[in-house]
Amino acid sequence: xxxxxxxxxxxxxxxxxxxxxxxxxxxxxxxxxxxxxxxxxxxxxxxxxxxxxxxxxxxxxxxxxxxxxxxxxxxxxxxxxxxxxxxxxxxxxxxxxxxxxxxxxxxxxxxxxxxxxxxxxxxxxxxxxxxxxxxxxxxxxxxxxxxxxxxxxxxxxxxxxxxxxxxxxxxxxxxxxxxxxxxxxxxxxxxxxxxxxxxxxxxxxxxxxxxxxxxxxxxxxxxxxxxxxxxxxxxxxxxxxxxxxxxxxxxxxxxxxxxxxxxxxxxxxxxxxxxxxxxxxxxxxxxxxxxxxxxxxxxxxxxxxxxxxxxxxxxxxxxxxxxxxxxxxxxxxxxxxxxxxxxxxxxxxxxxxxxxxxxxxxxxxxxxxxxxxxxxxxxxxxxxxxxxxxxxxxxxxxxxxxxxxxxxxxxxxxx
Amino acid sequence: xxxxxxxxxxxxxxxxxxxxxxxxxxxxxxxxxxxxxxxxxxxxxxxxxxxxxxxxxxxxxxxxxxxxxxxxxxxxxxxxxxxxxxxxxxxxxxxxxxxxxxxxxxxxxxxxxxxxxxxxxxxxxxxxxxxxxxxxxxxxxxxxxxxxxxxxxxxxxxxxxxxxxxxxxxxxxxxxxxxxxxxxxxxxxxxxxxxxxxxxxxxxxxxxxxxxxxxxxxxxxxxxxxxxxxxxxxxxxxxxxxxxxxxxxxxxxxxxxxxxxxxxxxxxxxxxxxxxxxxxxxxxxxxxxxxxxxxxxxxxxxxxxxxxxxxxxxxxxxxxxxxxxxxxxxxxxxxxxxxxxxxxxxxxxxxxxxxxxxxxxxxxxxxxxxxxxxxxxxxxxxxxxxxxxxxxxxxxxxxxxxxxxxxxxxxxxxx
Numbered sequence: 001x002x003x004x005x006x007x008x009x010x011x012x013x014x015x016x017x018x019x020x021x022x023x024x025x026x027x028x029x030x031x032x033x034x035x036x037x038x039x040x041x042x043x044x045x046x047x048x049x050x051x052x053x054x055x056x057x058x059x060x061x062x063x064x065x066x067x068x069x070x071x072x073x074x075x076x077x078x079x080x081x082x083x084x085x086x087x088x089x090x091x092x093x094x095x096x097x098x099x100x101x102x103x104x105x106x107x108x109x110x111x112x113x114x115x116x117x118x119x120x121x122x123x124x125x126x127x128x129x130x131x132x133x134x135x136x137x138x139x140x141x142x143x144x145x146x147x148x149x150x151x152x153x154x155x156x157x158x159x160x161x162x163x164x165x166x167x168x169x170x171x172x173x174x175x176x177x178x179x180x181x182x183x184x185x186x187x188x189x190x191x192x193x194x195x196x197x198x199x200x201x202x203x204x205x206x207x208x209x210x211x212x213x214x215x216x217x218x219x220x221x222x223x224x225x226x227x228x229x230x231x232x233x234x235x236x237x238x239x240x241x242x243x244x245x246x247x248x249x250x251x252x253x254x255x256x257x258x259x260x261x262x263x264x265x266x267x268x269x270x271x272x273x274x275x276x277x278x279x280x281x282x283x284x285x286x287x288x289x290x291x292x293x294x295x296x297x298x299x300x301x302x303x304x305x306x307x308x309x310x311x312x313x314x315x316x317x318x319x320x321x322x323x324x325x326x327x328x329x330x331x332x333x334x335x336x337x338x339x340x341x342x343x344x345x346x347x348x349x350x351x352x353x354x355x356x357x358x359x360x361x362x363x364x365x366x367x368x369x370x371x372x373x374x375x376x377x378x379x380x381x382x383x384x385x386x387x388x389x390x391x392x393x394x395x396x397x398x399x400x401x402x403x404x405x406x407x408x409x410x411x412x413x414x415x
Numbered sequence: 416x417x418x419x420x421x422x423x424x425x426x427x428x429x430x431x432x433x434x435x436x437x438x439x440x441x442x443x444x445x446x447x448x449x450x451x452x453x454x455x456x457x458x459x460x461x462x463x464x465x466x467x468x469x470x471x472x473x474x475x476x477x478x479x480x481x482x483x484x485x486x487x488x489x490x491x492x493x494x495x496x497x498x499x500x501x502x503x504x505x506x507x508x509x510x511x512x513x514x515x516x517x518x519x520x521x522x523x524x525x526x527x528x529x530x531x532x533x534x535x536x537x538x539x540x541x542x543x544x545x546x547x548x549x550x551x552x553x554x555x556x557x558x559x560x561x562x563x564x565x566x567x568x569x570x571x572x573x574x575x576x577x578x579x580x581x582x583x584x585x586x587x588x589x590x591x592x593x594x595x596x597x598x599x600x601x602x603x604x605x606x607x608x609x610x611x612x613x614x615x616x617x618x619x620x621x622x623x624x625x626x627x628x629x630x631x632x633x634x635x636x637x638x639x640x641x642x643x644x645x646x647x648x649x650x651x652x653x654x655x656x657x658x659x660x661x662x663x664x665x666x667x668x669x670x671x672x673x674x675x676x677x678x679x680x681x682x683x684x685x686x687x688x689x690x691x692x693x694x695x696x697x698x699x700x701x702x703x704x705x706x707x708x709x710x711x712x713x714x715x716x717x718x719x720x721x722x723x724x725x726x727x728x729x730x731x732x733x734x735x736x737x738x739x740x741x742x743x744x745x746x747x748x749x750x751x752x753x754x755x756x757x758x759x760x761x762x763x764x765x766x767x768x769x770x771x772x773x774x775x776x777x778x779x780x781x782x783x784x785x786x787x788x789x790x791x792x793x794x795x796x797x798x799x800x801x802x803x804x805x806x807x808x809x810x811x812x813x814x815x816x817x818x819x820x821x822x823x824x825x826x827x828x829x830x
Contacts, residue, residue, distance in 0.1 A: 010625055013451040014594065015442025016636075016671070018433045022456075027430025036428040037463070040455040041437075048452065055470070072608045072626045105783070107801050113605045131804055152628070154808060276698075276719075282705025283691075283698030286719045290697025293773050293806055295721075302719035303729070304691075304701045310716035310759055314729065344725055358708050391708055 002060040005039040008068035012041040033177035044068040046080040057144040067151030069134035071113040087122030178232040181256035182220040185404040216400030260288045267298040275344035276302040277336035280354035315339030333373035350402040370398040374406040417475040420454040423483035427456040448592040459483040461495040472559045482566030484549035486528040502537030546570045593647040596671040597635040600819040631815030675703045682713040690759035691717040692751040695769035730754030748788035765817040785813045789821040796829045
């Protein structure tokens, strides 16, 4: 099954944004076992949309389009698709109702341009948009399925996952491809590959391993092709057990999930309350922790101590400790843990202090140096890290490392 | 002058990497005033390369290709181009010399696969690669220039800047395309479009407007085609002034930038120190503020008060105020501002309290309801918002709104 992905709009063509929509969709389609043969970005211009469809329809099985569906005058895709597939634009009552609810919820009234968004081509099956106002559209012509979706990522992604993929599964004979993801933390990809080399080489023919690295985390994705669910389950079980014996301490989940979620579950289960005391991570750990729904059950709060004054005043870090050792030191992060647990009245805490860059580094304390501590009032584990990359990446790596260390602390794997 | 950009290789088609080469090239070409009409990613397969060239040659003036030129067996682009443009592959002595020097410099000897990289199609003018071993190739056919370049960014980029662009300037009469971006905050796209409808309709033929929305922010991009820099500057000045009169209060920058950067510049310039007191945004505002290099000059820190206890203990919010009005209330966010300014010793602060969801909503206080306050010890502005979308989006919208309000407060636009 051949898939083409079409992005509509000028932002990519003038080089203003990277085309991350196509990458995301390509990954999803590849995960389904489909073959993406082309991704193309074109301008929101009727002639170009038509000629691209002329070329792809009949030559590929599925065309996934994003963008060009906004309420403003520069968005011409819907009109073009309507005339291309025949028929006129008609108000769809179901879509209108979705849009009305969308605005009602936000306490605003429909204006004419919003009402126009409920118009869809007669030739399509509309796909309601639960996160915005422009509906998706499902067309079929000459054996090719053409789906047009909004370009806003948080509107497009749920539409693909909740409507397009189930629709494709209903209609097509998609080959069996079963995945299992194992999440590891704290070991760089190349080291991990060396640690599990033998295990990887012993995988059967039908199994494939992919390393999917993120800052501080490597996802291992195992894929089984052409086996039934039971056989695949058994293979996964066997291989995962063998992996657990080798690198179990570094695995934090046997499914594709987030470290902050797993940490939250452990905290909730152990009834342990959490706070953070952040300097160089500037609130990023708190943001990750609170991105998890229900985190208020275990997360009490944070002190972001960007200045020494705040470290002293709100976290009771001794001013002398700071002046003697510097803010980026083992003594200060240790003291921040104790201060956070006491002042925010929590069982455990995480603390960071470092140099995120690009400025502020010295020979002795270069950019990327971060002291991280985790623990409780009595028992604090602290370690110095040297992270690479730009400011954002230093902050992200330090945040993930702090959460991974706290998880190991809670499991009794540190010390 | 119409330009197409072609990326060759499977990494993009399986969603493994974002196509940043095309974005970079597109920006360069747009900067030259050329019009990029399409970017396309295809697989390194002779049939697909040929059919793509068939389609683009004659229809566009310039085709810029990257990728597919490696020394391994899966790279077929060079052979395909050689047969497509006619003639055979021949060793180019100049290229061979460049490659030999490349290896000499690294103290390694040429192996056969490296020698093969000095073979180029007879029909091309080779472009020496000073940062790697695969040369670029410049072809011409039916009035179209086709340039093939390596896909490795640090090999491709200097080739574009030092060889391709000077070559184009020599050969072509390049028309001008000039952009200007205006950043607005706090008005949804459809409302903004209504507010500036008249202004938009009065734009001259040579000017085009695009709406580029993000959570809480709409970027307006004006493009002028076929004018010299002075004329374009004048047009931008005139139209921007007219826009400022209509919606000036909602514009925070006249260039493509971030709200947190602009806010930081104003704080630095006014010598005003900042703290945040965050409940539902959970540290996201602090993270955005500290993502800006040098933010420690004005940002002192935050209290993330996820529990009522922390609000009372660290921000001096009266326990009775909370029990009487609820944590999500005007009284509480106002008190949080005063507490943050006092406890963190800053001139101004931002505060949030709301229900990010998906749980925790009631009829009276539904998910998405957020109270936001900005101000100083004496003068606090607060407002209730009803945001839509999932948890992450509520948090992001509330964070952007808080920063936008603080900026307006600093400019004296509130009250």
